Amino acid sequence: MLYFREVAFDMEKNIEELIKTRNAISLQQREMFLDSIERINMRNRELLTNDFGATLAQNISRDLAGEVVRRYFDLGDFYITADQLADRFLHFSYDNDPDFLMSNEETRKSVYNYTDSMNSGSRQKILSDCQQFQSQLFTTNRAEDRFDINGKKNYRNSQIEHIYEKDGKLFGTIRDELSGREFETTTKPQNKHDWYSRELQADHILPREATTYNARYIKSSDEILNKYREFYNSDANMQMMLASANGSKGDARVCKVNGTIKYMNPKSKDYDPATDITANATSDQLVEAAVHQWETAGASASENMKKGGYLDENGKVKKEVKENYKKQVEEMLAARSRTLGDLKDLNYQNITSDAAKAAKKSVGKIIMGQFIYYVMPPVIFEAQQIIRKKGMSLEKFLKELKKSSKRVIAYVKDKMSDILINIVGNTVHKFVKVFFDIIIEMVRTTIKRMLKIVKNLVLSLVNCCKTIMNPETSAAQKADSITKIMFTTINTIVLEIIFEYLEKQFSLPDIIMEPLQLIVTIISTNAIMLVLDKVDLFNVRYGLLSANIEKIFNEENARYVEESKKLLAEGYQASSHDLKLITANITEIMESMKLLDMQKDDVLESLENVNHLFSMGIDFEEEWYYFSGQEVAIEA
Amino acid sequence: MGWLDNVLDWAADKVQTVTGEKERRENVAKVKETYEAYRWQVETNIDSVNSSITELNNSITELNAFRADDVPRNLISLGSFLNEFGNVKEIGEYAEEETACYLEIPTHRFISIEDYISDIDWSQVDVFVDSFILGPIGMKMKTQKQNLSIQEKLNALKIESEQTLFELQNLKLSAEQDIEIANLYIYCVKGIIHYIETVIIPELDVVEGFFQALAIKNKVIAEEALANIPFKNRLSIIQDTAYQDHYHFVRNAFLFYVVACKIYNTPVLTNLFMGNTSEEDYIEITQEKNALEEQMQVVGRYVIFQRGGI
Numbered sequence: 001m002l003y004f005r006e007v008a009f010d011m012e013k014n015i016e017e018l019i020k021t022r023n024a025i026s027l028q029q030r031e032m033f034l035d036s037i038e039r040i041n042m043r044n045r046e047l048l049t050n051d052f053g054a055t056l057a058q059n060i061s062r063d064l065a066g067e068v069v070r071r072y073f074d075l076g077d078f079y080i081t082a083d084q085l086a087d088r089f090l091h092f093s094y095d096n097d098p099d100f101l102m103s104n105e106e107t108r109k110s111v112y113n114y115t116d117s118m119n120s121g122s123r124q125k126i127l128s129d130c131q132q133f134q135s136q137l138f139t140t141n142r143a144e145d146r147f148d149i150n151g152k153k154n155y156r157n158s159q160i161e162h163i164y165e166k167d168g169k170l171f172g173t174i175r176d177e178l179s180g181r182e183f184e185t186t187t188k189p190q191n192k193h194d195w196y197s198r199e200l201q202a203d204h205i206l207p208r209e210a211t212t213y214n215a216r217y218i219k220s221s222d223e224i225l226n227k228y229r230e231f232y233n234s235d236a237n238m239q240m241m242l243a244s245a246n247g248s249k250g251d252a253r254v255c256k257v258n259g260t261i262k263y264m265n266p267k268s269k270d271y272d273p274a275t276d277i278t279a280n281a282t283s284d285q286l287v288e289a290a291v292h293q294w295e296t297a298g299a300s301a302s303e304n305m306k307k308g309g310y311l312d313e314n315g316k317v318k319k320e321v322k323e324n325y326k327k328q329v330e331e332m333l334a335a336r337s338r339t340l341g342d343l344k345d346l347n348y349q350n351i352t353s354d355a356a357k358a359a360k361k362s363v364g365k366i367i368m369g370q371f372i373y374y375v376m377p378p379v380i381f382e383a384q385q386i387i388r389k390k391g392m393s394l395e396k397f398l399k400e401l402k403k404s405s406k407r408v409i410a411y412v413k414d415k416m417s418d419i420l421i422n423i424v425g426n427t428v429h430k431f432v433k434v435f436f437d438i439i440i441e442m443v444r445t446t447i448k449r450m451l452k453i454v455k456n457l458v459l460s461l462v463n464c465c466k467t468i469m470n471p472e473t474s475a476a477q478k479a480d481s482i483t484k485i486m487f488t489t490i491n492t493i494v495l496e497i498i499f500e501y502l503e504k505q506f507s508l509p510d511i512i513m514e515p516l517q518l519i520v521t522i523i524s525t526n527a528i529m530l531v532l533d534k535v536d537l538f539n540v541r542y543g544l545l546s547a548n549i550e551k552i553f554n555e556e557n558a559r560y561v562e563e564s565k566k567l568l569a570e571g572y573q574a575s576s577h578d579l580k581l582i583t584a585n586i587t588e589i590m591e592s593m594k595l596l597d598m599q600k601d602d603v604l605e606s607l608e609n610v611n612h613l614f615s616m617g618i619d620f621e622e623e624w625y626y627f628s629g630q631e632v633a634i635e636a
Numbered sequence: 637m638g639w640l641d642n643v644l645d646w647a648a649d650k651v652q653t654v655t656g657e658k659e660r661r662e663n664v665a666k667v668k669e670t671y672e673a674y675r676w677q678v679e680t681n682i683d684s685v686n687s688s689i690t691e692l693n694n695s696i697t698e699l700n701a702f703r704a705d706d707v708p709r710n711l712i713s714l715g716s717f718l719n720e721f722g723n724v725k726e727i728g729e730y731a732e733e734e735t736a737c738y739l740e741i742p743t744h745r746f747i748s749i750e751d752y753i754s755d756i757d758w759s760q761v762d763v764f765v766d767s768f769i770l771g772p773i774g775m776k777m778k779t780q781k782q783n784l785s786i787q788e789k790l791n792a793l794k795i796e797s798e799q800t801l802f803e804l805q806n807l808k809l810s811a812e813q814d815i816e817i818a819n820l821y822i823y824c825v826k827g828i829i830h831y832i833e834t835v836i837i838p839e840l841d842v843v844e845g846f847f848q849a850l851a852i853k854n855k856v857i858a859e860e861a862l863a864n865i866p867f868k869n870r871l872s873i874i875q876d877t878a879y880q881d882h883y884h885f886v887r888n889a890f891l892f893y894v895v896a897c898k899i900y901n902t903p904v905l906t907n908l909f910m911g912n913t914s915e916e917d918y919i920e921i922t923q924e925k926n927a928l929e930e931q932m933q934v935v936g937r938y939v940i941f942q943r944g945g946i
Contacts, residue, residue, distance in 0.1 A: 015817055015908055022813070023911065026806050033799040037792070044788065542780050546787060553791040560795070564802055572809055579813060586820050590827040596888075598835065599881035603888045607895050610824055615908060616898050623894045624887075627722040628871055 016615040018578045025571035029564050036560035043552045047545060092377030094411065134279065135215035137228055138208055151233030152202040153194065159240055160185065160195050174200055177239045178324045179309035199308075201246045205237050205332045206286070209251055209266065210278035228340060236335035239328045244304035248297035252289035254281040261285060263292040283329040290325060291317045374415045378408040582613060660779050663786040664757050670790060671749050674797040681804035682739045688811035693735040695818040696905065700733050702826065707900045710832045714893050717840045720847070721871050721886050724893070728901030736814070736909065739807070749793065756786055818905055825899050832896060836889050843885050850879070 142148055156174070163172040170187045174197050185197045211232050213225070231237065241249075255262045255275040264271050278286070294305060294317055305311045310321050382404040589606050596603055604620060611618045711727050718724045851865055874883050898904070 015820075016911075018813075019908060019911060022810060026803075026810075029802060029806070030799070033795070033802075036795065040791070040795075542784075546784065549784065549787055549791070553794075557791075557795055557798070561798055564798075568802065568806060575813065579816060583816070583820060586824060590824060593827060593831055596831075596835075598839065598885045598888050600884065601888075602884070603891050607828075607891050610828070610895065611898075614821060614824070614904050616895070616902065616904050618894055618898055620891060620894065623725075624890070627718070627724065627890055629722065 013578050013581065014613045014615060015582060018575055018582070021578075022571065022575050025567060029567055032560055032564055032567070036556050040553055040556045043556075044549055047548050047552070088373075088377055092381050094378070094381075094407070134212040136209075137211040137213050137225065137232065142208070145233075147229050147233035148208060151238065155235050155238035156197065156202045156240070157193070157195050158235065170195075174240060176200055176242055176308070177328060178241050178245070178321045179318075180320070180324070181309055199243060200240045201243045202238050203241050203246045203249070204232065205239055205328055206232060207251045207253070207278065208232060210253055210276065212276075212279040231336065231339050236339070237332050242305065242308040242310060244301045244308065245294060245310050248301045248305070249290045249293045252286075252293045254278045254285045254289050263289040265293070283326050283333060286329045287322055287326045291322065374412045375408065378411050382408060585609070586613060657775075657779055660756075660783050660786065663783055663790065664753070667753055667756070667786060667790050667793065670793050670797065671753065674749075674793065674800070675746060677797070677801055678804070679741060681801065681808070682741060685804060685808045685811055686738045688808060688815065689736045689738055692811055692815045692818055695815060695822060696733050696735050699818065699822050699825065699905070702822070702829075703733070703900055704730060706829055706833075707825075707896055710829055710837060711893065711896050711900065713837050713840065714832060714889060714896070717844065718886070718890055718893055720844065722890075725897070727897050731901055731903045733903045734906045734910075736811070739804075752789065756782065756789075814909060817908065821905050828892065828895055828899070832892050836892060839885065840889075843882055846879075846882055850874075 138145065138148075159174050160172040161175070163170055165171070170192060172185055172195070173182045174185045174195070175182045176199075183197060183199045185195055188194045188196045211228075213228055251266055253264055253266055253271070253276055255264055255271070256277050257270075257272070257275050262270075262275075266273075266276075278289070281289070294310060295315060297305065302311060302315055306313070306315075310317060312318055379401075383401060386400040386404070589609055593603070593606055596606075608620060610616070611620070708727060708730070715724050715727060848865075855861075855865055871883060871886060874880065
C-alpha cells in the first residue's frame with residue numbers, strides 16, 4: 001500500500017485541462033487579431049472622416065471674428081474680445097446663444113479692465129486728427145521777440161538770493177534748479193538791476209520753437225495767441241540750468257515716427273515736423289528728450305556737465321537731476337492747464353462739427369458691428385447644418401442657405417429690436433432680408449467666377465508645373481501653399497471689382513458696403529480653400545492620409561504580432577511542460593503496475609489517476625457499490 | 637525615333653504619377669505579391685499540419701485495432717469470473733475512436749482574393765475610357781480613392797496572412813501534442829490490458845478454486861451433502877479474515893475490469909480532443925462562440941474596405 005502512495009503527482013492538471021488551456025490561448029490570440037482589426041479600422045475611419053461643414057465653420061468663425069473685432073468692436077470702446085466673438089460664431093445654436101453683449105455688468109467691467117484707454121482706436125483717432133491741425137505758435141524772428149528776451153531776463157533776475165552790496169556793486173547767489181548747486185553772481189556793469197551769471201542760463205522748459213496750438217479748435221485772434229505766447233515765455237516755462245547743459249540740450253524734440261517715440265534735434269536730417277509731438281508730450285517724454293541729448297553730448301560739454309553735477313562718472317544723467325527736471329516740467333504743465341484752454345478761446349463751430357461726424361460714424365459702426373454680431377452666428381450655424389447633408393453641391397448649399405433665411409431673420413429681428421427701436425414698421429425686416437440676399441448672391445457670383453478661373457487657367461498651369469517638378473513632399477507642400485496664396489489674391493481682386501461695380505450700380509452706402517465686403521470675402525475665400533483642399537492638387541492631403549494609414553497599420557500590426565508571439569510562446573511552453581509532467585506520471589504509474597501484488601496491494605490509486613489524467617469519467621465507488629452491495633467498500 | 641519614344645515614355649510616366657495611376661499599379665503589384673506569398677505559406681503549412689494529422693491518425697487506427705480485438709477477449713474471461721462474486725455490468729458496445737480531420741486548402745478564400753485582384757487590375761483600356769469620361773482631375777480623384785482602398789485591403793491581407801500563419805503554426809503544435817497524448821493513451825491501454833492478460837487471468841482459476849474449496853469446507857462443517865454445490869460467493873464474508881488476500885485479488889480484478897470496459901465502450905481520446913467531455917464545457921464554448929460572433933459584428937460595422945467601388 002505504501003508503494004502506491006509514493007506515486008504522487010499533480011492531480012489538478014490533466015490532459016483535458018491541458019487541451020482546454022491550449023484552446024483558450026488560441027482563442028485569446030484570435031481575439032487579439034480581431035481587436036487589432038477593430039483598432040485599425042476605427043483609427044482609419046477617424047482619419048478619413050472629413051467634416052467639410054465643421055472646417056468651413058471654424059475657418060469662417062476665426063477669420064470673421066478677428067476682422068469684426070478689428071473693424072467694429074474696438075476694445076477701447078466696446079466690451080468684447082475676438083476670442084469671445086469667435087466662440088459665439090463657432091458654438092452658436094438657437095438653444096445655445098452665448099450673447100456677450102447682453103451679458104451682465106460684471107462681464108462688461110472685466111473686459112473694460114483689460115483695455116488701455118490710451119491705445120483705444122477712438123483716442124488714437126482723436127490724437128491723429130489733432131496732430132493734423134497743429135500750427136506753430138511763434139512765427140517771428142527770435143531776436144525780435146520781446147516775449148523771449150524779457151521772459152528770460154526777468155526770470156534770471158527773479159532767482160537771485162542773498163543780495164549784498166560791496167564796493168558799489170551788488171552781489172548774490174543763484175541756484176541751479178536741476179543740480180541744486182549755488183553760484184556767486186553779480187549785476188551787469190552797465191545796469192545794476194540786471195543780473196549776470198557765467199555758469200547758469202535761463203531755459204524754456206518747453207522749447208519755444210516746439211510750441212504749437214490747434215489751429216482748428218482754438219480761435220486765431222492776436223489777443224488769444226499772444227496770451228499763449230506770453231505763457232510760454234513766463235516764469236512758469238523757465239528754469240535755471242548749467243550753461244553747458246543748456247547748450248547740449250539745444251532744441252530737444254519728441255517725435256512719434258510710425259508709432260515709435262524718438263528724441264531728436266530739429267536740425268537732424270531724420271526730423272519731420274509732421275511727427276513732432278513735443279507740444280503735447282508727457283513730462284517723462286520731455287525729460288527723456290533732454291537726457292538723450294546730454295548723454296550723447298561732445299567730450300568737452302560732457303566733462304563740464306560731470307563737473308557741474310549733471311552726469312556721473314559713466315556719463316549718465318544723475319537721478320536727482322532727472323527728478324528735478326521732471327518736477328519742473330510737471331509744474332509747467334499744471335500751470336499751462338490752469339492758464340490756457342479757456343472755453344472762450346475755443347472754436348465751437350469746428351469742434352461740434354467734427355464731433356458730430358465722428359459720432360455719426362461711430363453710430364453706424366456700432367449698429368453694423370452689432371448687426372454682424374447677431375447675423376453671422378445663425379448664418380454659420382445654418383451653413384454648417386446644410387453642408388453636412390449628403391450629396392451637397394455648391395448650388396444646393398446656397399439654395400438651402402437662402403431657405404433658412406426665415407429663421408435667421410426672425411432671430412436677428414428679435415435680438416436687434418432694442419437697438420433699432422427708432423426704425424419703424426417693417427424696415428428692420430426688410431433691411432435684414434436684403435442684407436442676407438446680397439450675401440448669398442455675392443458668395444455665389446464670387447465662387448462661380450473663381451472656379452471658372454481655376455478650371456480654365458490655374459489648374460492646367462499647376463498641372464504642368466506638377467508634371468515637371470520633382471515630386472518630393474517638401475516641394476509639394478510649398479507648391480500647395482503658393483497655390484492657395486495665389487487664389488486668395490485672385491479672390492480679393494475679383495471681389496474688389498465686383499464691389500466697385502455694385503457700388504456704382506446701386507449706390508450702396510459705405511455703412512453697408514464695408515461689412516458686406518468683409519463677410520463675402522471671408523465666406524468665399526474659405527469656400528474656395530475647401531474646394532482646393534478637396535482637389536488636393538499636390539497630393540499633400542492624400543500623401544499624409546496614405547502615410548497615416550500605413551503608420552497606423554504598422555503600429556497596430558507590430559503590436560499584434562509581438563503580443564501574439566509572446567502569448568503563443570508562453571502557452572506552448574506551459575503546455576509542453578505540463579505534458580512532460582503528465583508523461584512522467586503515466587510512466588511511473590505503468591511501471592509501478594508491473595510490480596503490483598494483486599493480493600496485497602491496492603490498485604485503486606493508480607487506476608484512479610489514469611481515470612483522472614484521461615478524464616475517463618469512471619466513478620469507482622459507485623461501480624464497486626453496484627458490484628458488491630457494500631456501501632463503503634473502497635479504501636484508497 | 638528612339639529619343640521620341642524615350643520622351644513619350646518619360647511624359648507617360650509623369651502623367652501617370654500625377655493621376656496616381658503609377659501608384660495604383662504599384663499597389664496592385666504589391667497585392668499580387670502579398671497574395672502569392674500568402675498562398676504559398678498557407679499551402680506549405682497546411683501540408684505540414686496534415687502530415688502530423690496523418691501520424692496522429694495512424695496512432696488512432698492502431699489504438700482502435702487493439703481495442704476492438706484484444707480488449708473484449710480479455711474482458712469476457714474476467715467478466716465471467718467476477719460474475720461469481722457480484723453484479724457485473726455488461727461490457728457495453730464498442731465505440732470507435734475517431735480519426736482527426738485533415739485541413740483543406742481555403743480555395744474559396746483564394747478565389748475571393750483573386751477576384752478582388754482582377755477587379756482592381758484595370759486594363760489600359762479601362763484607364764483610357766475613365767480618363768476620357770472623368771477628365772484628369774476626376775480620374776485623379778477616382779484613382780486616389782481606389783489607391784486608399786487598395787492600401788487598406790493590402791494591409792488587411794497582410795494581417796490576415798499573419799493570423800492564418802499563427803493559426804496554422806498553432807494547429808501544427810497542437811497536432812504534435814495530440815500525437816504524444818494518443819501515444820500516452822495507447823501506452824496506458826496496452827499496459828492495463830497486458831496486465832489483465834498476463835497477471836490476472838492466469839490467477840483466476842486458482843482464486844476460483846480457493847472459493848470452491850471454501851464452499852466445500854463449509855458444507856463439510858455443516859454436514860451437508862457434497863453433491864450439486866452452488867458456487868455463489870459472498871465477498872463480504874472473507875473481508876478482514878485470514879482470507880483477505882483473496883478479497884484483495886477480486887477487488888483489484890474488478891477495478892481493472894471497470895477501466896478496461898471504459899476503454900472499450902468509450903472513445904476517451906476523441907472526447908479529449910473534441911473537448912465535449914461535459915455539459916459545462918459545452919455551455920462555456922457556446923458562450924465564447926457568442927462573444928466572438930458579437931465581436932465580429934462590431935468589427936463588421938467599422939469595416940471600410942467597401943469604398944472605391946470594390
